[in-house]
Amino acid sequence: MKITDVQVERFRSISRTTRDTEGHGHPGPERQTVQSLTRICTDEGVEGYCFGGNQAVMDSVIKPAIVGEDPMYRERIWHRLNAWQRLHKGTLSDRVIATVDMALWDLAGRYLRQPVYKLLGATRDKVLAYASTMCGDELPGGLDTPDAYGRFALACKERGYTAFKLHTWMPPVPWAPDPRRDLEACAAVRQAVGPEMKLMLDSYHFYSREEALLLGRGLEKLDYYWIEEPMDEQSVSSYVWLTEQLDIPVLGPETAEGKMFTRAEWIVRQAADISRGGVGDVGGITPLMKIVHLCESFGMRMEVHGGGPGNLSVLCAMGIPGEFYERGLLHPFIDYEQKPPYLKALPDPMDEEGYVHISKEPGLGWDIDFDYIDTHRVT
Ligand code: LLH
Numbered sequence: 001m002k003i004t005d006v007q008v009e010r011f012r013s014i015s016r017t018t019r020d021t022e023g024h025g026h027p028g029p030e031r032q033t034v035q036s037l038t039r040i041c042t043d044e045g046v047e048g049y050c051f052g053g054n055q056a057v058m059d060s061v062i063k064p065a066i067v068g069e070d071p072m073y074r075e076r077i078w079h080r081l082n083a084w085q086r087l088h089k090g091t092l093s094d095r096v097i098a099t100v101d102m103a104l105w106d107l108a109g110r111y112l113r114q115p116v117y118k119l120l121g122a123t124r125d126k127v128l129a130y131a132s133t134m135c136g137d138e139l140p141g142g143l144d145t146p147d148a149y150g151r152f153a154l155a156c157k158e159r160g161y162t163a164f165k166l167h168t169w170m171p172p173v174p175w176a177p178d179p180r181r182d183l184e185a186c187a188a189v190r191q192a193v194g195p196e197m198k199l200m201l202d203s204y205h206f207y208s209r210e211e212a213l214l215l216g217r218g219l220e221k222l223d224y225y226w227i228e229e230p231m232d233e234q235s236v237s238s239y240v241w242l243t244e245q246l247d248i249p250v251l252g253p254e255t256a257e258g259k260m261f262t263r264a265e266w267i268v269r270q271a272a273d274i275s276r277g278g279v280g281d282v283g284g285i286t287p288l289m290k291i292v293h294l295c296e297s298f299g300m301r302m303e304v305h306g307g308g309p310g311n312l313s314v315l316c317a318m319g320i321p322g323e324f325y326e327r328g329l330l331h332p333f334i335d336y337e338q339k340p341p342y343l344k345a346l347p348d349p350m351d352e353e354g355y356v357h358i359s360k361e362p363g364l365g366w367d368i369d370f371d372y373i374d375t376h377r378v379t
């Protein structure tokens with residue numbers, strides 16, 4: 001089998017979120033957006049898909065590297081793209097490599113008529129989710145006060161979630177960031193949901209060492225489960241400094257560049273207690289599985305960043321406890337249970353006990369509505 005083409009289809013969709021000037025998502029008025037779907041084609045008619053992608057990038061850096069290649073040589077292709085990235089940093093991001101890698105895994109699953117998590121070596125069919133909020137805002141009745149977080153956490157508990165993670169206030173909220181206000185929100189959530197629910201904080205990502213320590217000590221008193229990315233992850237020394245002093249587990253790195261190599265360095269330097277990575281951060285399923293095995297070898301816990309079928313597939317093939325699927329980002333004004341129009345079903349349905357169930361269909365498990373995409377194509 002040979003790869004013959006990489007096509008990116010663009011189609012109209014609906015969005016109910018908007019981005020602020022710092023890039024964080026919030027609820028917004030319903031509006032039309034353009035989505036894309038990357039399709040890897042073969043001479044045997046089998047195809048693999050992943051949402052995202054840009055035709056110009058595929059034409060300039062991906063097609064020259066992979067057309068003519070056997071799509072089952074995922075490892076070889078991933079290493080080739082990783083090497084190409086060195087001279088094409090401006091166009092070949094980890095996210096682009098992740099899109100290609102996931103489309104190749106999807107293709108393999110469709111070809112072999114197996115879900116990807118079983119090709120990876122399955123360990124389970126369902127994973128507990130945590131409710132992961134959007135960042136704080138100033139929307140009345142939204143996530144505008146500590147008590148608003150408390151009310152929302154309780155609603156999530158009633159929906160079935162056994163764990164809840166706050167993303168608190170960040171710029172451009174005029175008075176943010178404020179670690180004391182973050183702790184007030186964390187306290188309001190603990191007060192609202194009681195002692196059993198597992199709670200985590202993912203705050204502003206550029207606090208000073210002293211502010212991060214203050215946050216961590218406050219979270220220890222509130223019996224929080226982990227503290228996530230409170231400082232710039234480019235400073236590994238800052239994380240070594242913080243992790244040495246706190247009892248609460250520090251989790252990371254999430255957004256630091258460098259794929260599995262960065263995770264290895266953080267483990268050796270003891271810069272965090274729990275490792276971290278998601279398919280979009282590290283360049284796909286192929287490197288994320290390497291991080292899983294790296295953590296397993298060091299006896300480290302690892303938590304997967306973000307949702308979607310790629311991350312869920314890895315979680316269902318992990319031999320070490322990646323305890324949670326990150327479900328969200330959630331907000332009181334957004335109905336997360338409503339599927340996007342280009343899918344026939346939600347890719348991460350959650351039951352009343354808080355478990356997300358993985359699709360048993362061949363491939364990654366996106367139930368793509370190709371008729372919708374055909375009739376909403378943007379040329
Ligand atoms: O800063 C944000 O908007 C969020 O932290 C976002 O990056 C989210 O994906 C995250 O960190 N999840 O764990």
Ligand code: MG
Pocket residue numbers: 202228229254305
């Ligand atoms: Mg995070």
